[in-house]
Amino acid sequence: MGGIRALATGIVVAIVGFFSSFPIFLAGVEAMGASAAQASSALMAGGLAMAVAGIVLALWTRTPASxxxxxxxxxxxxxxxxxxxxxxxxxxxFVVAGLLVVIAGFWRPLVRLAQSIPGPITLAMLAGVLLPICFAPFRALSEAPVVGCAILGTWFLVSRLSRLFAVPATVLVTLGLVIWWNGTLPLPDHVMTAPVWVTPSFSLQAVISLAIPLFIVTMATQNIPGVAVLKANGYTPNPGPMFATVGALSVITAPFGAIATNLAAITAAMCSDDDAHPDPAQRYWAAVWAGLFYAVFSVFAAVVTFVAAAAPPMAMAALAGVALLPVFINSMATAVTAPDTREAAMLTFVITASGLSLFGIGGAVWGLIAGSAVHLVQVWRQARSTSTDPTE
Structure with missing residues (x-):
C-alpha cells in the first residue's frame, strides 16, 4: 500500500510541477529569443534535467529531494x-549561473553571499519582475474577452477549492480554447522532441544582467528553501553535493536551452508528507516516481510547445500570468512585512517593475543594487546611533 501511495504522490507531483509552470518556462526562453524548435528543446532538456536530478538525489540521499x-x-x-x-x-x-551553483556546492562563502542579500529585497525584485507578467490575464479581459474570462474564471473558481490544482485545471481550459480556436486539436508532424544544440556565447553584460540575478533568485527562492523543507521534515542531507548536482545538470543541459535546475520546495513538501508513504524512510520513492513521470512528459515537449503556439491571442500570456499570481502575492507580502527592510524592498520593487535599463543592464539588477545600498545605509545608521547613544 505504501508503494502505491508513493506512486500516486509522484504522479500528482509531476503533473503539478510540469503543467503548473511550463507556460512560464516557455515565456522565459521565448523572451530570450528562442525559436519554436529551440523552445521545444529547452522544455525537453529542462524536464529531463529535473527528472534526472530528482531521481539521482532521492536514491543517493534516501530523502524526498524533489x-x-x-x-x-x-x-x-x-x-x-x-x-x-x-x-x-x-x-x-545559463551556463554561468549553473557554474555558480556548482561552486556554491563546494564553497560555502558563495552561499553566504547569496544569503547576505536580505530575503525581502530578493523577493521584492522577484515581485517587480512578476508584476508586468501578472497584468496579462486582466488585459485579456478587454483584448480577448473569451480567453480572459475563461482563464481567470477557471483559476479563481478552482483555487477556491484547491490551490494545488488551480493552474493544471486552467491548462485544461486553455487546451479547450486551443481546440475552439483551431476547430481541432493541432498536433505536430513529429510528437517526439528533437534536441537542438545552441552554442553558448559569453559577455560581461549577460553575466551581470542575466547570470548573476538568475543565480541569486534560484539559490534564494528555490535551492535554500528546498533544503529547509527537507530539514523541517526530519531529513538532514549535506546540501553541498545537492547544490553541485543540480548546478552540474544545469550546465550540461544549458546548451540545449534549459533554464536552471534546482531543488524544489513545494513538491519536496508533497513528497515528504504522510500521504507519500507511511514510513518516512521510504518517502524518497515519491520523488523517484515524480522524476520518472517528468521524463515522460519531457519527451513530448514538442507537442506541448506546438499546441501552445496554436493558442488564441493572449491565451498563453494569460495562463502564465495566473500561474504566477500566487507567487507574486506571496513575494510581495513577504517583501513588505519586516519594517527594517520595507523601504529598501519597495525601492527594489519599483525600480525592477519600471523596466529601467542602463548600460545594457536591466531593472532587476539595478533594483537589487539600490535596495541593498539603502539597506546597508540603514544598518550603518542604526549601528552608529546605537554606538553613540549615551544611555548605552
Missing amino acids: CAWSTPGAALLAGSGADAAGFSGAVGA
Whole structure:
C-alpha cells in the first residue's frame, strides 16, 4: 500500500510541477529569443534535467529531494530584455549561473553571499519582475474577452477549492480554447522532441544582467528553501553535493536551452508528507516516481510547445500570468512585512517593475543594487546611533 501511495504522490507531483509552470518556462526562453524548435528543446532538456536530478538525489540521499526547473528564474527571464547575442547569449548566462551553483556546492562563502542579500529585497525584485507578467490575464479581459474570462474564471473558481490544482485545471481550459480556436486539436508532424544544440556565447553584460540575478533568485527562492523543507521534515542531507548536482545538470543541459535546475520546495513538501508513504524512510520513492513521470512528459515537449503556439491571442500570456499570481502575492507580502527592510524592498520593487535599463543592464539588477545600498545605509545608521547613544 505504501508503494502505491508513493506512486500516486509522484504522479500528482509531476503533473503539478510540469503543467503548473511550463507556460512560464516557455515565456522565459521565448523572451530570450528562442525559436519554436529551440523552445521545444529547452522544455525537453529542462524536464529531463529535473527528472534526472530528482531521481539521482532521492536514491543517493534516501530523502524526498524533489527537483524542478527554476520557475522564478524563468519569470526573471520573461521580464528581461533579450541579450544582444540572442538566445546563444542567454544560454551562455545559463551556463554561468549553473557554474555558480556548482561552486556554491563546494564553497560555502558563495552561499553566504547569496544569503547576505536580505530575503525581502530578493523577493521584492522577484515581485517587480512578476508584476508586468501578472497584468496579462486582466488585459485579456478587454483584448480577448473569451480567453480572459475563461482563464481567470477557471483559476479563481478552482483555487477556491484547491490551490494545488488551480493552474493544471486552467491548462485544461486553455487546451479547450486551443481546440475552439483551431476547430481541432493541432498536433505536430513529429510528437517526439528533437534536441537542438545552441552554442553558448559569453559577455560581461549577460553575466551581470542575466547570470548573476538568475543565480541569486534560484539559490534564494528555490535551492535554500528546498533544503529547509527537507530539514523541517526530519531529513538532514549535506546540501553541498545537492547544490553541485543540480548546478552540474544545469550546465550540461544549458546548451540545449534549459533554464536552471534546482531543488524544489513545494513538491519536496508533497513528497515528504504522510500521504507519500507511511514510513518516512521510504518517502524518497515519491520523488523517484515524480522524476520518472517528468521524463515522460519531457519527451513530448514538442507537442506541448506546438499546441501552445496554436493558442488564441493572449491565451498563453494569460495562463502564465495566473500561474504566477500566487507567487507574486506571496513575494510581495513577504517583501513588505519586516519594517527594517520595507523601504529598501519597495525601492527594489519599483525600480525592477519600471523596466529601467542602463548600460545594457536591466531593472532587476539595478533594483537589487539600490535596495541593498539603502539597506546597508540603514544598518550603518542604526549601528552608529546605537554606538553613540549615551544611555548605552
